[in-house]
Amino acid sequence: MKSLEVSQLAYAYPDGTQALFGVDLSIGRGERVALLGPNGAGKTTLVMHLNGILTPGHGTVHVAGVPVVRDRLKEVRQRVGLVFQDPDDQLFMPTVRDDVAFGPANMGVRGEELERVVKEALDRVGMLEAIDRPPHHLSFGQRRRVAVATVLAMEPEILVLDEPSSNLDPAARRELAEILRSLEVTVLMVTHDLPYALELCERSLILSGGVIAADGPTRELLADDGLLAAHRLELPYGFAIPAPPAGGRG
Amino acid sequence: MHVPDGFFNAAVSVSAGVVAAAGVAVCLRGAKRELDDRTAPMAGLVAAFVFAVQMLNFPVAAGTSGHLLGGALAAILVGPYTGVLCIAVVLLVQGLFFADGGLTALGVNITLMGLVTVLVGWAVFRVVTKVARGKSAVAVAAFLAALLSVPASALAFTLLFWVGGTAPIDIAAVAGAMGGVHLLIGIGEGLITATTVGAVLAVRPDLVYGYRGMAPALIVNGQPVAPAAAQPVKGGAGPFLLAGLGVTAILASVVSYFASSSPDGLESVAEEKGFIGQAGDHSLGAWGLAEYGEANGVPLWIVGLVGVGITLLVAGAIGYAVRRKKSAVEA
Amino acid sequence: MGAGHRHQLYRPGTTPVHRLPAQCKLLAVFAFAIVVVATPREAFWAFGLYAVMLAATAAAARVPFSFVARRMVIEIPFVLFAVFIPIIGLGERVTVLGLSLSAEALWAAWNILAKATLGVIASILLAATTEPRMILLGAQRLRLPSLLVQIAMFMLRYMDVIMDEMRRMRVARESRGFEARNLRHIPVIARSAGALFIRSYERGERVHLAMLSRGYSGSMPIVHDMSASARQWLTAGALPLTALAVMGMSLL
Numbered sequence: 095m096k097s098l099e100v101s102q103l104a105y106a107y108p109d110g111t112q113a114l115f116g117v118d119l120s121i122g123r124g125e126r127v128a129l130l131g132p133n134g135a136g137k138t139t140l141v142m143h144l145n146g147i148l149t150p151g152h153g154t155v156h157v158a159g160v161p162v163v164r165d166r167l168k169e170v171r172q173r174v175g176l177v178f179q180d181p182d183d184q185l186f187m188p189t190v191r192d193d194v195a196f197g198p199a200n201m202g203v204r205g206e207e208l209e210r211v212v213k214e215a216l217d218r219v220g221m222l223e224a225i226d227r228p229p230h231h232l233s234f235g236q237r238r239r240v241a242v243a244t245v246l247a248m249e250p251e252i253l254v255l256d257e258p259s260s261n262l263d264p265a266a267r268r269e270l271a272e273i274l275r276s277l278e279v280t281v282l283m284v285t286h287d288l289p290y291a292l293e294l295c296e297r298s299l300i301l302s303g304g305v306i307a308a309d310g311p312t313r314e315l316l317a318d319d320g321l322l323a324a325h326r327l328e329l330p331y332g333f334a335i336p337a338p339p340a341g342g343r344g
Numbered sequence: 345m346h347v348p349d350g351f352f353n354a355a356v357s358v359s360a361g362v363v364a365a366a367g368v369a370v371c372l373r374g375a376k377r378e379l380d381d382r383t384a385p386m387a388g389l390v391a392a393f394v395f396a397v398q399m400l401n402f403p404v405a406a407g408t409s410g411h412l413l414g415g416a417l418a419a420i421l422v423g424p425y426t427g428v429l430c431i432a433v434v435l436l437v438q439g440l441f442f443a444d445g446g447l448t449a450l451g452v453n454i455t456l457m458g459l460v461t462v463l464v465g466w467a468v469f470r471v472v473t474k475v476a477r478g479k480s481a482v483a484v485a486a487f488l489a490a491l492l493s494v495p496a497s498a499l500a501f502t503l504l505f506w507v508g509g510t511a512p513i514d515i516a517a518v519a520g521a522m523g524g525v526h527l528l529i530g531i532g533e534g535l536i537t538a539t540t541v542g543a544v545l546a547v548r549p550d551l552v553y554g555y556r557g558m559a560p561a562l563i564v565n566g567q568p569v570a571p572a573a574a575q576p577v578k579g580g581a582g583p584f585l586l587a588g589l590g591v592t593a594i595l596a597s598v599v600s601y602f603a604s605s606s607p608d609g610l611e612s613v614a615e616e617k618g619f620i621g622q623a624g625d626h627s628l629g630a631w632g633l634a635e636y637g638e639a640n641g642v643p644l645w646i647v648g649l650v651g652v653g654i655t656l657l658v659a660g661a662i663g664y665a666v667r668r669k670k671s672a673v674e675a
Numbered sequence: 676m677g678a679g680h681r682h683q684l685y686r687p688g689t690t691p692v693h694r695l696p697a698q699c700k701l702l703a704v705f706a707f708a709i710v711v712v713a714t715p716r717e718a719f720w721a722f723g724l725y726a727v728m729l730a731a732t733a734a735a736a737r738v739p740f741s742f743v744a745r746r747m748v749i750e751i752p753f754v755l756f757a758v759f760i761p762i763i764g765l766g767e768r769v770t771v772l773g774l775s776l777s778a779e780a781l782w783a784a785w786n787i788l789a790k791a792t793l794g795v796i797a798s799i800l801l802a803a804t805t806e807p808r809m810i811l812l813g814a815q816r817l818r819l820p821s822l823l824v825q826i827a828m829f830m831l832r833y834m835d836v837i838m839d840e841m842r843r844m845r846v847a848r849e850s851r852g853f854e855a856r857n858l859r860h861i862p863v864i865a866r867s868a869g870a871l872f873i874r875s876y877e878r879g880e881r882v883h884l885a886m887l888s889r890g891y892s893g894s895m896p897i898v899h900d901m902s903a904s905a906r907q908w909l910t911a912g913a914l915p916l917t918a919l920a921v922m923g924m925s926l927l
Contacts, residue, residue, distance in 0.1 A: 145888050168890060176888040183881040186385065188808040188832050192897055199897050200890030230835050248889065348753050349708050350790025357712070372822055381893040382883045384822060388829020389879035390872075392837045395830065397868050399841075421872060433826045440701075440814070441683055441807045441831075443798035444749050446791065448708045510716075511783030512765045532861070539862045543869025551876050 095159050097123045097252045097280040098144070102153035104304075105139060113139040115304035116153065121252070126274070126281040128291035128312060131301035132326035137256075137284045140301065144254055144282075145174040158251040172201055175245025175279075179256045181237035185229035190221070190240055193229060197248040215247035216240070219273050235266025239273065252280040259290045288316055288329050300325050313338070346438060347453055347501070349446030356508025361451025367459045368432050374425030383426075390422050391430040395437070400536070413497065415461025416469070416490035417537045420482075421544065423553040424466040431458035452504065460500045460591060465493035467588025469554055477558050479545050486541040486554070491527075491534030492592075498526035499595045684746060684802035691910070692736035692804045696903040697813025699911035704801045706915035710922050711793045716786035718925035722793065728917055729796050736804045746799045753791055757784040807831055816901045825895055829882070837875055844870065 098121040106112040113136040121127050131137050142148040143155055146162045155162040157173045178184045187193040194212045203211060216222045219239040229237055238258065245253060258274070259267050271294055274281060285291055291298055291312055298315050300308040302325040308315055315321060316335055322328060329335075352360070375383050394414045414434075418427035432454045438444040445453045472485035502522050506515040541552060549555055687693075692700075707725075714721050733743060764780020771781075801810070808831065815824040844867045853863060 142884075147884055147887060168892075171888060171890045174888075176885075178881065178885055178888075180881070182833075182836055183878060184885045186829065186832055186882045186885060187897075188828060195897055196886075196891075197889035200892065204898075229832070244889065346749075348750060348787075348791035349712055349794030350787045351753070354709075354713060368823065369820070372820060376822070381891065382879070384825035384895075385829050385882040385886065386876070386879040387826045389833055389837075389875045389882065391826060391830040392833040393872055393875035395834055396837045396841050396871065399838075400864055400868060422876075429823070429826060433823065433830055436823075437807075437827055437830060439798065440810050441685070441802050442749070443684060443746060443795055443802050446708060446794040447705050447798060448712050448794065509783075510786050511760045512777070512779050513760070513763060514765055517763055535861045536865050536868065539865030540868040540872065543866045544872055547869070548873050548876075551873060 095123070096120050096156070097125070097158055098282065099156040100140075100143075100153070101155075103140070103143060103150050103155060104152040105143065105148060106151055113304055114143075117301070117304070117306055119299055119306055119309070121280060121282060123251075123280055124278070125297060126283070126295045128295040128298040129282060129284045129301055130286060130288065130291060130298055130315075130325075130327060132286065135301045135325075136304045137301055141176065141254055141256060141284055144252075145171050145176055168201075172197075172248050173251040175248055175250030175253045177238075177241050177245055177253065177255045177258065179260060181234070181241040182229070184241040184244060185237060188228055189225075190216070190227055190229060190232075191225045193240065194225075194244050194247045197244060201248065211247050211249075215243040218246055218277065219243045220269070233266070235262050235269065238262065238266070238270060242270075242273065246277070246279075250279065252282060253277070254282045254284070256284050257287070258283060259285065259287045286327065288322075288327065289333055292316055292335065300327070302326075346435070346445030347449040347456070349448045351446075351449060351510060352452055352504060353508045353510060356504055357448050357451060359451075359508075360455045360504065364432070364451040364454035364459065367428060368454065371425040371428040371432075375423075375429050378423060378425060386422070387426050387429050387433070390418065390426065391433045391437075394418055394430050395434050397540075398434070412533060412536060413457055413461055413494060415457060415497075416465025416486070416493040416533070417540060419462045419466040420469055420486050420489065420537070420541055420554040421552060424462050426553075427462045427466070428458050431462065456497050456500050456504070460497045461493040463588035463591045464496040464595075465489040465588075467585050467592060468492050470585050471589075473554065473558070479542070479549070479555070482545060482552070482555050482558070483538045483542045487534040487538035489534075490537035491530040494530035494533050495523045495526040496592065496595055498522040500591075503595065683807065684799060685806055686738065686742070686803045687806075688737060688804065690736050690804070692732065692800075695907055695911050696901060697805050697809040698816040698901060699813075699903050699907050700801055700805055701810065701813045701817060703911040703914050704797045706912075707797050707918050708794045710915055710918040711790050711797075714790075714922045714925055716782055716789070718922075721921050721925040722789045724921045725793050725918060726796075728914060729793065729800065732800055732914060733796075736800060738800060738803045742803065743796060743799050747792070747795055750791060750795050754788065757787045757791075760784045760787070812899050812901055821895070833875075833878070836878075837871065840874060841867070841871055 098119070100117055100119045103114055103117040104112070105114040117136075117140060129137060129140070139148065143150055143162065144157070146164070146167045149164075150162075157170050160166055160169050160173065162170050185193050187196055191212060194215055195208055198208055198211050213222060213225070216225055219242050221236060221239050221243060224232060224236065224240065229240065232240065242253070242255075255274075258270060262270065267290070271290070274283075274294055281295070283291065283295060295312050298308075298310070298312040299306050300315065300321070307325055308321055313335060316329065375387060379386050394417075397417070398412050398414055400412060415427065415431050418430045421427075422430065435445060435450065435453050435457060439447060439450050439453070466489070469485045469489040472488055473481055475481075476484070499519060499522065502515060502519045505511075505513065505518070541554075544552055545555060549559060711722075711725055714725075733740070760783050761776040761780040762774070764777030764783065766777050766779040768775045769778045769781070770776070805813070808828070811824050811827050811831070815821055848863065848867065853860070
């Protein structure tokens with residue numbers, strides 16, 4: 095069974111602006127996939143469909159076989175872990191502990207089991223020692239790691255990260271990459287940070303004009319200058335795609 | 345002006361507590377109707393905004409500065425129900441975390457700074473926008489709403505102090521001084537409220553509660569149609585309008601009654617230079633109330649009511665003039 | 676008067692006063708304030724004893740005198756008000772230092788000053804020894820509507836975030852040479868306030884989405900164990916109960 099299956103998804107905002115024009119994509123269990131696209135391509139709109147915040151105008155979304163429909167939102171939201179771009183939006187409780195506990199508690203977890211789940215999730219992102227601190231006393235990178243923990247605590251089928259590398263200094267960026275690589279969970283990473291996509295994801299999708307314009311190995315997509323230029327994507331100045339490691343994967 | 349403990353006797357403190365609790369309970373229901381499960385995060389964020397914006401000091405006159413009460417501003421931006429909740433929570437937090445405002449006076453504080461400012465502000469705002477619509481009318485209405493909400497709050501304080509304060513005062517004298525000074529402070533509150541509402545209107549008119557239903561209609565095939573998403577302000581906040589007008593009327597008639605019954609008190613205030621603020625402020629307050637006192641032979645509460653009526657008429661006329669001017673420009 | 680809230684009062688610690696459950700302290704301070712307000716103003720000695728009781732509490736909580744004194748500036752506007760009451764008050768007048776003052780109003784001024792000061796000190800001690808979050812949870816335990824508590828929780832969480840945004844806007848204004856000096860500058864400040872409102876509102880919407888994404892369905896799922904033992908209630912009750920006894924004596 096696929097972790098995520100999106101088929102013929104189209105959506106128009108209430109004001110009539112259409113953002114998605116038939117998106118098809120499928121992500122297998124355990125894959126790490128980057129969703130690339132310029133600003134305004136419909137990335138955020140697509141993400142909002144994955145856990146039912148927006149309802150499709152046409153088409154379907156399935157998460158681990160569960161259709162994203164009103165009646166099954168609770169199951170869906172447990173299975174899709176959405177990490178927002180600004181950790182301050184995500185960390186809305188007065189302490190790290192309460193924040194990480196919010197999701198599992200909504201799923202009915204209580205007492206010692208809840209405490210165990212919270213500690214385990216924080217441990218996985220290396221933030222266990224911050225459990226009693228208020229979120230606004232943490233650094234930006236620490237807050238983003240806690241934000242990842244808040245969804246990991248719900249043991250999701252798929253982790254969806256919106257611009258995970260934005261506003262991170264190089265060290266925090268590397269630490270987050272290490273954490274993401276260590277997680278045994280399907281990851282969909284929405285970004286326009288192409289080197290980060292290359293570093294973490296073997297496969298990439300390009301969302302452009304409300305449809306999936308390309309789907310393939312990240313290395314190949316990023317090597318195609320014409321493709322990138324056609325979709326307003328650019329590698330940073332001076333960045334050259336490194337040679338695959340000896341005896342490379344796959 | 346967070347009232348500390350000891351200002352009011354037990355009866356007034358408890359009654360104000362009951363009034364505040366009832367008001368907040370009504371607003372919890374009203375806000376939940378409007379915002380549903382968004383109530384907690386939205387009202388919480390707006391309360392944090394009000395808290396921050398109360399720290400913006402604005403220059404009033406040479407050397408002095410005031411800061412925002414924010415009741416009228418909150419009512420216009422997020423609606424009267426949510427507005428009251430935001431101010432109440434700000435006061436609660438200030439009392440509990442910052443020791444600002446006595447715990448036994450929490451009811452008095454919520455009543456004066458939450459209920460009275462929002463009720464009076466919202467009533468004035470609605471009356472003006474009934475007469476004139478559009479962005480400039482909203483700005484004018486916001487100015488008048490905030491302007492009047494400040495002295496209204498001060499007068500309500502005076503009234504409570506006269507009923508159950510712990511000191512014997514000449515209510516006319518204090519009402520004159522408080523009303524006058526706070527009318528002046530109200531100008532600052534009005535200006536900053538109107539310009540803030542205007543600034544939000546310019547960028548995100550859809551966020552201004554008081555502007556709902558006033559957005560220009562879409563044109564389809566040459567015919568204007570109502571936008572599908574527009575929900576005009578009506579019904580839900582109606583009781584607010586009535587209650588607001590009621591509070592305004594009561595304040596005005598009671599104050600004018602006492603103002604006239606002992607006109608000498610006004611002069612004594614004028615002599616006590618430096619009571620609160622500057623001498624110039626007093627003459628303003630004294631003048632306004634002395635005028636009320638001159639109405640020979642007419643029952644004075646009627647004078648008060650007439651005063652409210654005239655105020656609202658003037659407000660309406662200004663709004664109307666703005667609308668006329670605007671349509672003249674467009675024509 | 677509403678300004679100067681930049682620093683919260685809470686001082687972390689492990690004293691017995693810190694460790695008491697918030698709802699006990701909250702009720703104790705509230706009851707103490709009521710007793711103080713209800714005490715007849717002629718009982719000078721009772722107010723003296725109240726002050727001693729607060730001093731003992733402060734000592735037990737290791738809250739230094741200077742800390743309390745600094746925070747008491749919040750009272751100043753009302754001290755001024757109290758000073759003016761005898762000048763404008765009614766009734767029989769006495770002459771003090773050449774000023775004709777109302778005798779009745781002098782009593783009133785003393786009454787307000789004494790009670791407001793004791794109330795402020797008690798509130799400062801509560802806020803200094805109790806984490807803000809726990810105060811709110813304690814208030815909820817005392818039947819404050821949970822929706823109101825939730826709103827206050829969100830305010831608590833985002834207060835600093837929004838103040839930081841406001842500070843950044845001020846720096847941006849001032850780094851371009853702007854300084855608010857008179858009424859004409861209000862529009863500039865108001866534009867910042869407007870922008871701040873939009874940001875706050877939009878953040879509220881995003882927070883709501885983040886809550887939905889983690890299964891929020893209208894009520895806060897996390898329950899805190901806020902139980903208090905009879906012993907803790909008794910400890911917290913010492914302050915208002917002693918005060919009540921003092922008041923009782925003052926009425927004899």
